[in-house]
């Protein structure tokens with residue numbers, strides 16, 4: 001199966017070198033990962049020492065989670081996996097598609113978060129949750145955090161963030177727009193203003209993402225074979241629903 005992402009996601013291919021500047025691994029990711037680790041400890045029905053991060057990207061989650069778990073990451077993008085490995089030399093990082101990969105190994109916990117929005121239709125979404133289920137021991141925990149749900153989506157929300165490094169200034173402008181509020185998709189458009197030693201270069205990209213209601217999440221998680229718990233997680237002004245799901249059986 002070929003993913004749309006492989007051809008179109010500059011951020012994960014030719015612009016992947018910008019990823020370390022998008023969000024700080026040692027602060028915002030670390031705080032969220034503490035929450036994730038707490039949920040795993042709270043809900044696991046077995047000792048939890050191994051964790052699989054599906055859509056591990058550049059390994060910012062792994063940087064915190066490795067304090068408590070032996071982390072394995074799966075991602076489609078070789079460029080992102082290379083960053084994950086550099087940040088976490090002790091981790092295991094494998095190229096794979098979260099819809100189809102089967103590592104032939106099971107874990108005590110699985111984490112899926114900001115990559116799952118790339119599941120742009122119900123079929124892919126279900127397939128990714130089945131992958132999580134297939135890689136868990138019974139009694140293990142999947143923590144899954146939707147970036148957006150139909151309940152939290154804000155039409156035309158636009159976020160601009162900037163970051164600087166030696167000789168480099170980058171502004172990321174991210175716009176979320178849903179042209180059809182009745183289907184399972186929305187659009188993310190990103191504008192990159194990249195100034196290297198003051199010289200401007202602009203890049204853009206446009207992704208089709210998946211969006212589901214909280215009820216759809218609950219239903220698909222239950223049908224996949226999970227006992228579903230959920231709670232809020234606040235980051236700045238945003239509140240996310242985090243699912244902590246125990247593999248039954």
Ligand SMILES: C[S@@+](CC[C@H](N)C(=O)[O-])C[C@H]1O[C@@H](n2cnc3c(N)ncnc32)[C@H](O)[C@@H]1O
Nearest residue numbers: 055056057058059060061075076077097098115
């Ligand atoms: C926002 S990044 C994740 C960043 C990550 N949380 C971190 O700690 O750096 C989203 C990732 O999802 C990956 N991705 C998208 N579709 C995928 C798929 N079908 N299977 C595996 N990874 C996928 C992309 O390659 C990208 O690295």
